[in-house]
Amino acid sequence: MDYRHRFSDTESGVSVLELPAGKVVCVGRNYAEHARELNNAVPAEPMLFIKPATSLVRMEEPFLIPRGQGDCHVETEMALLIGETLTKGDDDKVLSAIAGVGIGFDLTLREVQNSLKQQGHPWEKAKAFDGSCPLSAFVSPEGIAWNDVNLQLMRNGQLQQNGNSGDMITPVAELLAYICRFFTLCPGDVVMTGTPAGVGPLVSGDKLEARLSDWIVVTTTVL
Numbered sequence: 001m002d003y004r005h006r007f008s009d010t011e012s013g014v015s016v017l018e019l020p021a022g023k024v025v026c027v028g029r030n031y032a033e034h035a036r037e038l039n040n041a042v043p044a045e046p047m048l049f050i051k052p053a054t055s056l057v058r059m060e061e062p063f064l065i066p067r068g069q070g071d072c073h074v075e076t077e078m079a080l081l082i083g084e085t086l087t088k089g090d091d092d093k094v095l096s097a098i099a100g101v102g103i104g105f106d107l108t109l110r111e112v113q114n115s116l117k118q119q120g121h122p123w124e125k126a127k128a129f130d131g132s133c134p135l136s137a138f139v140s141p142e143g144i145a146w147n148d149v150n151l152q153l154m155r156n157g158q159l160q161q162n163g164n165s166g167d168m169i170t171p172v173a174e175l176l177a178y179i180c181r182f183f184t185l186c187p188g189d190v191v192m193t194g195t196p197a198g199v200g201p202l203v204s205g206d207k208l209e210a211r212l213s214d215w216i217v218v219t220t221t222v223l
Contacts, residue, residue: 003056003057003058005137005188007099007100007137008137008138019187019188020188022189023051023052023183023189024050024133026050026106027194028046028047028049030168031167031168033197042169043169045170046170046178048179049122049124051128051132055128055130056134056190058135059103059104059210060137060218062220062222063131063134064131064222065222070112071109071110071111071201073108073200073201073202074105074199074202074208075107075108076152076153076210077193077195078101078104079101079102079135079192079193080141080172080176080191080193081098081101082098082099082191083099084187085097085184085186085187086176086185087184094172094180100141101140101141101149102135102212103135103216104135105133105134106195107131107133107134109129110126112125113127133192134220135190147166147172148164148166149212149213150163151212152210153208154211155202161197163198165193167196172193204223206221
């Protein structure tokens with residue numbers, strides 16, 4: 001696997017720095033409306049799961065979805081690239097440890113996930129399969145108001161997801177502090193911060209445009 005995280009210059013779009021890929025820590029149901037659209041309870045604390053580095057692919061390149069395993073849903077999320085080690089007790093340095101901000105897709109085999117949930121089994125087969133986390137390049141987080149980041153997904157020219165980080169149940173700083181109580185976050189790790197309402201299935205040939213405020217716009221195609 002040769003995936004490496006890329007930092008893009010916000011003016012030229014040229015890749016200027018890279019980090020090796022680590023694990024991806026995801027939070028489920030961090031937007032109340034998304035939890036409700038899937039008839040899930042709104043959690044009292046963050047629900048965490050992990051995708052391995054083998055889940056990572058470049059969002060800008062056309063990406064594959066699994067065949068013959070039911071619907072593959074797209075969940076658009078603000079992604080945080082970790083640049084400094086965070087572990088238990090590092091609550092005061094969580095924001096300074098963010099090296100970059102980008103967009104991620106948490107691809108989910110929804111029927112597989114529902115079946116696993118009904119059996120009380122873990123979700124990895126539905127969430128952590130190879131290629132299940134397309135990521136954009138990252139830009140500097142300098143000056144970002146973490147409670148006011150817009151996130152949008154257009155699918156075939158139609159607005160599918162439209163959210164703002166101000167609606168997150170657990171905001172960025174609290175989320176990172178919570179995660180590192182359980183999992184040490186290392187340089188090259190990514191935190192996916194949850195998805196707003198509007199998730200839905202992808203089909204081959206879909207044209208997607210993902211936008212993070214005015215900083216990142218990515219267009220891609222589903223194979």
